Amino acid sequence: MNIVEKILARGSGKSSVAPDDVVFADVDKVMMHDVSGPGVIKVFDKLKKQGISVDKLWDPTKVWVAEDHFVPSADKMSAENIVKLSNFTKQYGIEKHFKYGMGQYGICHTISHEEAMVMPGDVYVGGDSHTNTTGALGAFACGLGHTDIAYVLLHGNIWFKVPETYYFKLNGKLPDHVMAKDVILKIIGDIGNDGGAYRTMQFGGSGIDEMSVESRLTLCNMTTEAGAKNGIVEPDQKVVDYLSKRGATNFNLVTGDSDAEYSKIFEYESSEMEPMISKPFSPDNTCVVGEAPSVELDKSYIGSCTGAKYEDLEAAAKILKGRKVKIRTEVLPAAISIYQRAMENGLLKIFLDAGVTVGPPTCGACCGAHMGVLAKDEICISTTNRNFPGRMGHIESQTYLSSPMVAAASAVTGKITDPRDLL
Template identity: 45%
Template sequence: MGMTMTQKILASHAGLKEVKAGQLVMANLDLVLGNDVTTPVAVNEFRKMGVDKVFDKNKIAIVPDHFSPNKDIKSAEQCKCIREFAYEKEIKNFFEVGQMGIEHALLPEKGLVVTGDVVIGADSHTCTYGALGAFSTGVGSTDMAAGMASGKCWFKIPEAIKFVLTGKMQKWVCGKDIILHIIGMIGVDGALYQSMEYTGPGLANLSIDDRFTIANMAIEAGAKNGIFEVDDKTLNYVKEHSTKIPVVYKADDNAEYSRTIEIDLSTIKPTVAFPHLPDNTRTIDEVGEVLIDQVVIGSCTNGRIEDLRMAASIFKGKTVNPKIRTLIFPATQKIYLQALREGLIEIFIEAGIAVSTPTCGPCLGGHMGVLAKGERALSTTNRNFVGRMGDPLSEVYLCSPAVAAASAITGKISSPEEVM
């Protein structure tokens, strides 16, 4: 039996000719990632191992982005811990405030992840890099520590779901709507410990930013990873951002999948996930009247330049509802600078929006956008669990940048068509 994309990548990195679903393998790692929440624990475990050096100081990335810029003394101590470790171990890819971005936008931008890589990160949304045809997945801090020490990690080979994409998206529909549609269809456990593998002629109509968004939320369907078939868009992105040599792994024609799902992109409408799970979805015409208190545009899911451009095209010449706190977080310094040069930041500020330095802060209810009891946020982030962005009695609704921007203007969850 043939192998899927994920299975081929893991087989290669394990030094095996073939692998099968359910098989345990130890694979070599191309990159190990941690942030300011998970790395301090990993540092403690690393020191317990009695290891003097990391396996490769060029293949570890540490990005303080969750509670950074530091929100309090405890977060400052967390960042101090990992800063000292990074300097002590001469870790090349340590990105501090002013240099950093949200980790899952920053690493591809820096060229640290390319096609065919195996990447682990002590953050569940490490699956983002599957957009580039890499195998990437989230792990615990102990696995991160072991990865830093040995450059290896154990994996159970996952089964795969094949998503065949056809058609072209309607106006105002983007990658966020596609993945919310998929999660709404299969459920938050619909791909449990499986690989979500995307192929089909519809891929040609998805930008790299769309693919990052879709791969990012694979974990929201319970998946081990998400991965896209490599095409010219992928290779052009890698060539532009990295000097590393990509290795393309294509699924065999006789690869075995647990199921195949065909999706016509032209049928997908702007989609919103209601509290308190990402699979509680409704299309924009099914939403009804939902008043909101705050809008957040950004995060590792939707803080890229295409997201900001989409939002700016709606905000231009308009102002947000005075009752709505609207926050925008470019995902990296480079994206922030590009948005500034394109005039997007001016559009946002003139619309009455607060624009922040890159941070994960509001997504996890850490800082810079925490919700009070009974408040509702509409957000382009990836999770809407109970208490995710603040008080347990607050609510989070997930959507695309276009729906978020339109809703900030009207004060309720709205279609972009309503304000354009």
């Protein structure tokens, strides 16, 4: 069995599973946030009316909660949702609730690794499509809707069809000007928005061995944009070190068997990789930066679970150091722990000296909700994950997706720019 089959077999109490088997898997961790949480509360209300008991959760110690989409509260309705969420966690005895304005908080997927909420080998589900992110720690990490999360909260398990696995092998270390974001954009461009649909996208090879855990998180994060059920990397010593730095030492490393089966293998050479963008209005509408259209940008956005981890900010700072931005530029570290490290290591000073606005952790503008949304006809280059019509604001705004390096270089010139032109 491969790693995902082994995790799902263990989770469903079977000795083995194969693609297309339907299993009810026990869940090790479940996450919801200030959008999916109130959605789950609504499902609970419906169940109560149907006479189904919602008095107790299956295990409140396995549940954790993030505040990220509409914080700091965008308006009255968002503020009410935060109150609802707080009442819910209090009522059901959920202790791991990362509240904004009270120390560590941030985008749920960033908290999942920064706070070591998910362990290798876990069956982890979250009420958000980018739950796939945390597969980089060697977990089966999969996004679900409100009804399914409510089901998990009450039953502790959920059904899955065991996915077939596409294996993406990356050979060799990436060049300095190429980031994991470029690799995943390249892959999505090759296989399309539904190229990984219902499947696992697993990453391996010497290029992945060389990559930091944070880079692997970027790869797994955007498997969602290829329609994948989950993304995963087999855990290694880097994952062990990453987690132990965050106080987690008690876990089992699950890896695939030597005769593990994959339905398809894709091979990429790191040396051939180039900085990439996705043009409007689809993540799979990719090209190399060298072939980018010549557009006048209005804004550069360096934020989100995809593109505002510490490593992402460090890469952007390398470009912005000693330079000034030519267009409106926003940097929003994805968690307070990252914000703090960016402050301690001088990154915030580099950003502020360059003229950047540094904001608090939030999903905000990435999903067109608040705090930096785009006006009609505005054009943005962004380290986020989607660029469908209206994704970051007005339906007639445009978003180009890129790596933090490309977004930073483009901030300096006002045009889509290859970081090599500035390094």
